Amino acid sequence: MSPAPDFASYLEARRLEIEAALEAALPRPPSCPARLAEAMRYSLMAGGKRLRPILALAAAEAVGEPAARAEAMPAACAIELIHTYSLVHDDLPAMDDDDLRRGRPTAHIAFGEGLAILVGDALLTQAFVVLGRHTPDASPTLVARRLRASDCLAKAAGAIGMVGGQALDLAATGEATDGASSEEARQALREIHARKTGALIRAAAVSGAILGGADTSATHAVDTYAAQLGLAFQIVDDILDVEGDAANLGKTAGKDAAAGKPTYPALYGLDRSRTLASEAIEAARAALATAGLSGKRLDAIAAWVVGRTH
Numbered sequence: 001m002s003p004a005p006d007f008a009s010y011l012e013a014r015r016l017e018i019e020a021a022l023e024a025a026l027p028r029p030p031s032c033p034a035r036l037a038e039a040m041r042y043s044l045m046a047g048g049k050r051l052r053p054i055l056a057l058a059a060a061e062a063v064g065e066p067a068a069r070a071e072a073m074p075a076a077c078a079i080e081l082i083h084t085y086s087l088v089h090d091d092l093p094a095m096d097d098d099d100l101r102r103g104r105p106t107a108h109i110a111f112g113e114g115l116a117i118l119v120g121d122a123l124l125t126q127a128f129v130v131l132g133r134h135t136p137d138a139s140p141t142l143v144a145r146r147l148r149a150s151d152c153l154a155k156a157a158g159a160i161g162m163v164g165g166q167a168l169d170l171a172a173t174g175e176a177t178d179g180a181s182s183e184e185a186r187q188a189l190r191e192i193h194a195r196k197t198g199a200l201i202r203a204a205a206v207s208g209a210i211l212g213g214a215d216t217s218a219t220h221a222v223d224t225y226a227a228q229l230g231l232a233f234q235i236v237d238d239i240l241d242v243e244g245d246a247a248n249l250g251k252t253a254g255k256d257a258a259a260g261k262p263t264y265p266a267l268y269g270l271d272r273s274r275t276l277a278s279e280a281i282e283a284a285r286a287a288l289a290t291a292g293l294s295g296k297r298l299d300a301i302a303a304w305v306v307g308r309t310h
Contacts, residue, residue, distance in 0.1 A: 007300045011054065018053045018076055019045070025077045025130045027122075039111040039119045040126075044084045046102040049308075051233075052079045052204040055301060059205040059222050060212030062288075062296040068212035071142065075149045075207040078127035082157050083200060085123035088116055090166070124157070142211075149207035156203030165195025173261050189262045190231075197237070198230030205229070205298075221291030225298060228284035233305050235277040238263040239270060244310065281306045 022044055029037055053076035060072035091098040091106040092113060099109050108116035131150050138146075155161055169192050205226035209219050242265050264273040281302045288294050 007297070007304070010297060010300075011304075014054045014057055015050050017073070018050050018057075018080065021073050021077050022080060025081070025126065027126065032122075035111070035115065036118060036122060039107060039115055040122055042110060043088050043107045043119055044081065044123065046104060048102050050080065051301075051305070052083050052200060053077065055201065055204045055226070055229075055298075056208035056211075058297040058301055059208030059214075059226075062222070062293050062298050063209055063212040063214040063218050065213045071145075072208045072211040074131050074133065074146070075153065075211055076204075078131040078153055079200065079204045079207070081123045081127035081130065082153065082162075085120040085127075086157075086162060086166075086200075088120040088123070092116060095166070095170070127153070127157075145211050145213070149210045152207050152210065153203050156199040161195055161199035161203075162197075165192050165197070165199065168192045169196055169261070185262065186267055189264070189267055192262070193231070193234040194227070197234045198227060201230035201233060202226040218291045218293065221287050221293060222298075224287035225284045225293075225302075228280045228287065229302055229305055232277045232280035232284070232302070235264045235273050235280065236306060236308060238265055239273055239277075240308075240310065242270065277306050 026041055026044065027037060032040075056072050056076040056079055057069050060068035065071075087101055088107045090096050091101055092108055099106055101107075104110075106116070107119050111119070128150065131146065131153065157163065159167075168188075172188065172192060202223055205222050206219060209222040214222065241263065264276065268276065284302050285294065285299060288296070288298055
């Protein structure tokens with residue numbers, strides 16, 4: 001399902017802003033080795049939905065400060081740098097072993113496995129260079145918000161968040177799902193994706209809200225919204241891995257089933273998985289309503305996530 005014309009224009013405008021900011025965020029020769037700089041740019045500027053940085057900007061806008069979106073841009077860039085690093089490493093032969101990402105060869109296919117590992121390392125580190133960059137005119141309040149956002153992103157990206165989820169995913173890959181529809185298997189699946197996918201989506205929204213000046217109740221509502229949004233996103237991702245094709249997805253379809261990964265369709269079936277995604281989106285919208293944030297772009301992002309076809 002395509003987004004409404006007004007929202008599609010919003011997405012395109014934000015995407016162009018983000019692309020320009022990401023270009024500016026990349027290190028260049030001679031300060032960075034030329035081949036490494038080329039490989040970093042290849043991975044980061046390969047397109048994609050830019051969901052996470054858009055989510056950060058929309059969350060900042062939703063809490064209402066006039067300059068909120070500009071204040072949140074460093075966090076938006078940091079999130080996309082972290083997300084891209086995770087994709088580069090996820091595609092490696094020791095991980096998901098994929099050769100297609102965002103419609104073209106993965107980093108290790110294009111540049112070799114060793115350099116791809118270094119690309120991921122460099123992108124992750126650059127995220128905190130961007131977020132922590134000194135600006136002489138920053139107020140003490142803004143500096144404190146940036147520290148909170150940095151803490152939020154670091155935790156979401158690390159062992160208690162995304163990296164921890166990847167470790168759980170590796171451990172679960174290849175496990176038989178026959179008879180695995182027990183609550184224990186389903187809980188394990190929820191934990192994997194709450195960490196591997198959900199943690200960074202939550203951090204994107206929360207860091208945007210923090211930098212936009214949200215109070216405690218609004219920040220909590222945005223966090224609850226994003227947790228449900230992340231769940232819906234992963235369920236839809238699992239469905240598309242079954243029903244989609246590589247041309248639309250920009251990555252290899254059917255990889256999860258071939259690898260024996262636990263997924264929502266594998267444990268719940270396709271119809272129940274679709275229902276779970278819709279329920280998660282309704283819960284996300286309900287969280288926004290509790291904080292008076294309904295009708296903002298965050299609502300439209302929820303519809304976009306559940307209706308996407310790639």
